[in-house]
Every structure is written in structure tokens, then in C-alpha cells.
Amino acid sequence: MDSKVAIVIGAVIFASLVIFFILIFLIQFQKKALNYKIEKQLLQSQFSQTLLQTQLEIQEQTLKTISQEIHDNIGQVLSLAKLYLATSASLEDEKVKESQLLVGKAIQDLRDLSRTLNADFVEEMGLLRSVEYDLEMINKTGLLKTSLFVNGHVCKLEQKKELILFRIVQESLHNCIKHANASLISVKFKYEKEWLLLSVIDDGIGFVDKEFMAFDDESLNAEKLKVNDLSLNIAKSKKYNSDVIKLDEKNKNSPAAFGLGIRNMNNRAKLLGATLEIKTKKDSGTEVIIRVPITKEEIC
Amino acid sequence: MLNRIIIYLDIIVPLICSLLAIIFLKNRRVKIHFYSLTLLLFYILQFTLNSIANILQELETNNLWTYHLNSLFTQIIFSVYFFFFFKNKLNKIFVVLSLCVYLGFFIYSFHFLQKAFTFNSFSYAFGVLWIIFFSLRSLQNIFKNIEVEDLLNLKEFWIATGILFYFGSSFFIFLSYSYLSKQAYNSVGILWKIHNVFLSIGCILFLKSIISKKWIQK
Numbered sequence: 467m468d469s470k471v472a473i474v475i476g477a478v479i480f481a482s483l484v485i486f487f488i489l490i491f492l493i494q495f496q497k498k499a500l501n502y503k504i505e506k507q508l509l510q511s512q513f514s515q516t517l518l519q520t521q522l523e524i525q526e527q528t529l530k531t532i533s534q535e536i537h538d539n540i541g542q543v544l545s546l547a548k549l550y551l552a553t554s555a556s557l558e559d560e561k562v563k564e565s566q567l568l569v570g571k572a573i574q575d576l577r578d579l580s581r582t583l584n585a586d587f588v589e590e591m592g593l594l595r596s597v598e599y600d601l602e603m604i605n606k607t608g609l610l611k612t613s614l615f616v617n618g619h620v621c622k623l624e625q626k627k628e629l630i631l632f633r634i635v636q637e638s639l640h641n642c643i644k645h646a647n648a649s650l651i652s653v654k655f656k657y658e659k660e661w662l663l664l665s666v667i668d669d670g671i672g673f674v675d676k677e678f679m680a681f682d683d684e685s686l687n688a689e690k691l692k693v694n695d696l697s698l699n700i701a702k703s704k705k706y707n708s709d710v711i712k713l714d715e716k717n718k719n720s721p722a723a724f725g726l727g728i729r730n731m732n733n734r735a736k737l738l739g740a741t742l743e744i745k746t747k748k749d750s751g752t753e754v755i756i757r758v759p760i761t762k763e764e765i766c
Numbered sequence: 767m768l769n770r771i772i773i774y775l776d777i778i779v780p781l782i783c784s785l786l787a788i789i790f791l792k793n794r795r796v797k798i799h800f801y802s803l804t805l806l807l808f809y810i811l812q813f814t815l816n817s818i819a820n821i822l823q824e825l826e827t828n829n830l831w832t833y834h835l836n837s838l839f840t841q842i843i844f845s846v847y848f849f850f851f852f853k854n855k856l857n858k859i860f861v862v863l864s865l866c867v868y869l870g871f872f873i874y875s876f877h878f879l880q881k882a883f884t885f886n887s888f889s890y891a892f893g894v895l896w897i898i899f900f901s902l903r904s905l906q907n908i909f910k911n912i913e914v915e916d917l918l919n920l921k922e923f924w925i926a927t928g929i930l931f932y933f934g935s936s937f938f939i940f941l942s943y944s945y946l947s948k949q950a951y952n953s954v955g956i957l958w959k960i961h962n963v964f965l966s967i968g969c970i971l972f973l974k975s976i977i978s979k980k981w982i983q984k
Contacts, residue, residue, distance in 0.1 A: 468950035471957060474942045478960055482935035489927060496909055496917065 518733050522630070526585050533583035536576050544573045578603055582636070585629050593628040594620060597635050597653055604639065604651065611650050618657030623764050627738055631664060631758065634731045634742075638666035638754045641727055646670025646752060657760075664756040672746040775962035776816040783969045784809035787976045799981060801921050804847045805972045811839050812965065831882045833890065834872075841868050841893040844929065848900045851922060857903070864896045880944060887944035894933045894940055901929040908982070916980055924975035932968025936961050 551566045581587045582603070588596045594616065601612040623631070635653065642651050648670030656663040728744070731754070735742040740758040771778070787806055791798050815836045822829035845865040852858050868889075875889040876882070905926045908917070917923050939961050946954045 468946075468953045470942075471946055471950050471953045474938050474946065474957060475960065477938040478935050478957075478964075481938060482931065482964065485930045485934045489930070492905070492909060493917065 515737065518737055522734065522737070526629070529583045530585060533580045536583070537580040541573060541576055541580070544569055544576070548573065588629050588632045589625050593623060593632055594655065596628075596632050597655075600636065600639060601651070601653060604643065610643065610648065613650070613652045615652065615654045616657075617655065620655070621657055621662065621760055621764050623662070623758075623760065627758070627764075630734045630738055631756065634734050634754075634756055635664065635666060637727050637731050642666070642668040642670065642752075645673065648751065660760055662756075662758045662760055664758065666754045667751065668753075669751045672748045672750055672752055769959075772959045772962055774820065775959075775966050777813055777820060779966040779969045780809040780812040780816070783973045784813065787973055790977055799921065800850060801847065801925060801981065802976045804843055805925070805976055808840070808843050808972065809969065811836070811843065812969070815839075828883045830885050834876065834882060834886045837886055837890040837893050838872060841865065841872075841897070844897050844900070847925070848904065851904055852907070861900065864900070868893050868896060885944040885947060887941055891937060891941040894937050897929055897933050898937065901926045901933070905930075911982060919978050919980045921975045921978045921981040924971050924978055928968045928971030928975065931971060932964050935964045 548566060548569045551562055551569065554562055582596070582600060591599065598614055601614055604610050605612050639651065639653075642648050646668045648668035650669045652665075652667045654663070654665040654667070656665075732742050735756055735758075738758055740756055743755040743757075744752065745755070746752040784806055787802065787809070791802060815832045819829040819832040822832070842865070845861055845868075848861045849858055852861065871892055872886075872889045875886060875892075879888055880886045904922060908920065908923050908926065912920060912923075939957050943954065943957060946957065
């Protein structure tokens, strides 16, 4: 074989080997970069989960302390005041009688408040009963009518899960009372084989001129568009085939766009691996739907 | 026997690959992707021109003009592919410009350097350089956007790999063929056999691209 041809053959073989190794190197590099990215994301999500959990624990502890203070301190003072009024010389006085009744009502209200603030209460009574108790309290005010519906076989969920769910429901109810201008609130529990669907529905004014809002992992992957100054992300959700406004990491500090309460609800739901949807239409009420997975360990 | 097969590999492999691709696309009953169409066109081009070249060689007639056509059409096919692959306007302009420069050089070379009955080493190698450059650029784009699990099912990745393997390896053959066919006529045949092997690898990689189900969405 001619030496010049041999040189060309050598060059060809060398070029093909170089190309081969470049491709292998690129694939390996990409693989490593991807692994690094996944690890980083995992660490970040673990960190934010821990942070979230700590925040909630602190919140619960604070609520517990407030609850104890109400019960042990203010409650006791009021009880003493009631006792003094009862043993007062001017017991025949109408005003004293009225005061006695008012103090009695204040003691009862504070006791109720103390109960709902305290996590132990939810642990003792369970989620369903605690929500029922809360609804009864709202009913008692006479401002709103409430109803509770339970569908399916009731499951006893993990205590922590029940507490978090209770707090989400509480926040929803609080929103209904404060913002919705509603006359009726319904809470629905629907126990399915692997899911619990918990809905809080009101007939109020709604709060966004969109069909509904959703916060779930699927919508997080959707195409992002910037809208006005609120930086809301509007995405087309395949699942619901409708316009969706979603909350994401970028605008989580924008209370102008979403209230702190909704963010807390969303964060709490994330902790449970649950999805939170808020369907709302102007003047057509609001529906908050929490979809929680039920594990095998939870008794149904 | 093996020697004979290798000589005709540049006809056999494009033919088999194009048939397999057509069967596959027909069975899948989906809209044929533009990239697959480009590759099918490349198979047909290779099959047609290489068949003509081989027939002419059997008839002991000069067949080198077919390589001028091969280089020209290959350049056009892959320029069209890269034009549609790149989303960036600047890259698109660059592809069009490179094609214009190539065409200018092709015409110049055809008239003044290596005419119809001489192997077009210059224009072939010049065109191949552009194709390699754009395939590397496309690989860079792919690696920037795609995760590795998707990579091996991605049409564009296999096209770029096929281009790099075939054109990258054959570059020195194209560049030196005209010179060596004068200097070492008796042993230059082996180079074309090596070329045929790389063309076959390239065709198989292109077939993998046709079979692959994913592509980068615009």
C-alpha cells in the first residue's frame, strides 16, 4: 500500500475515533450534569420541606401557647370576675345580671377559641369532629349557615396529617367569613380508596375573574407567561382544559397577587403531598379542593 | 465476496435503510416528520448517484461528475435541515450564507479547479467542513436543552451523530482523493471502501433518527 494512502487511512481512523470519544464524553458529561442537577433539586426540596415543617411546628407551638394563655390566664380572670359578680350584694341589679351573662358568654367563647387553637384538641377529637365543631361555632354566630357532608368510609388519618388538614380548612373558613360575603358554607369529605377529597365551598362573591386557580405539580411545568405587574403565571392546563392562574416560587412573595393565607394553605398541602385547587368565578362563589393521598397505614 | 459487498455498500445500505424507513413510517401511520423526509431524500440521493457511479465504473466510463452532483445535493439537503433545525434567526442566516458561499465556491471550483471529470476534492471537502461545523453547533444546542434520558430517543441527536461519523471520518478521504488518485492510483480504491463503511454507519445512525420518537419542540 502506498504510504500516502496509509497516512490518509490513519487520519480517517483517527478522526473517527476522536468523534466517537467526543460523543461518549459529551453523553457522560451530560449524564453527570443531570445527576448533579437532580441532587441539587432534591437537596433544595428537602431543605424547603424541613423549613416548612419547622415553620409549621413553630406556628403550632405559638398557637398552643396562646391557647393555654387564654384558657389558664384570661379564662381564670374572667371566671373569677363571674364569681365576684355572682356573690355581689347587688345581685338584684339588672346590669349586674347582664354583666354576669356577658362574662359567661366571653368565657365560653374563649374556651371554644382556645380549643380550636390547640393542636391537642384536634388530636383528641379527630379531623372530622374538629371541623364539625368549627362549623358549629360559625353557625352559632348566626351570620352564616354551615353544612357538613361526608361521603365514603371515614378514614383515621395520621395525626400530623389531620392537624395540617384542619389548619387548611380553618384558613378556608376564615377566608369565607372575612372576604367571601357568603351566606352558606359547605364542607365536604369524600373518602376514596387512595384519596381524600376535602372541599370547602361558599356561595360568596368569588375573588378572581378567572374560571379557577390551581396549584399543582402539573401546572408548575406548564408554559409561563408574564402578565401585568402582578407577574401571575397563566398557563394552559391540559388536565382542566381551562385558563389557570398558578402560584409558583417566583411570585411567592407577592401578597398582592395571592394572600398570605392561600400561600400557607398551599405550603401546608405541599407538606402532605396533596394538591390544592381553588375554583372561583366572580359572583359565583369559591371552592377550595384539597386532594390528599391516603396511605396504606392509615385505618379506613 | 466481502470485497465485492464493500464496494457496493454505498448502494446496498442506503437502499435497505430507505426501505426500512418507509416500512417503519408506513406502519406507524403518523405524519412523517420533516427531518425523516430529509434523511429519506439523502438515502435516495446516495442510492441513485452511487448506482450511476458504479454502473459507469463497470462500463469503464468516467463517473466523477456524479460526485460533483453528490456533493452539491448533499450540501443543499443538510443546509435545508439545519435551516429548520436552528430556531435562532442568526443561525438561520448563517446557514443560508454558508450555502451561498459553498455554491459560489462550487461553481468556481467546477470551472477553474476540478472540472466535471476530476474528483471534486476541494468543493466536497469545503462543503463537508460546513456540514461538520453546523452539526457540532446543533449538538451544542441539543446538549444545552435536552436531558440525557431524552437524548438517546431524540431525532436531532442521531442526525448530528450520523453526520459527524460519516462526514467527519470521510473528510480526509474527500480532501485527498483527487490528489491520491493521481499519485497512488493502484491503492486509492481502499479509501473508497473505507468511505463506504462510514457511509453505511452514517445511514444506520440516520435510520435510528427516523425511528426515534422525540424531537425538540419549537
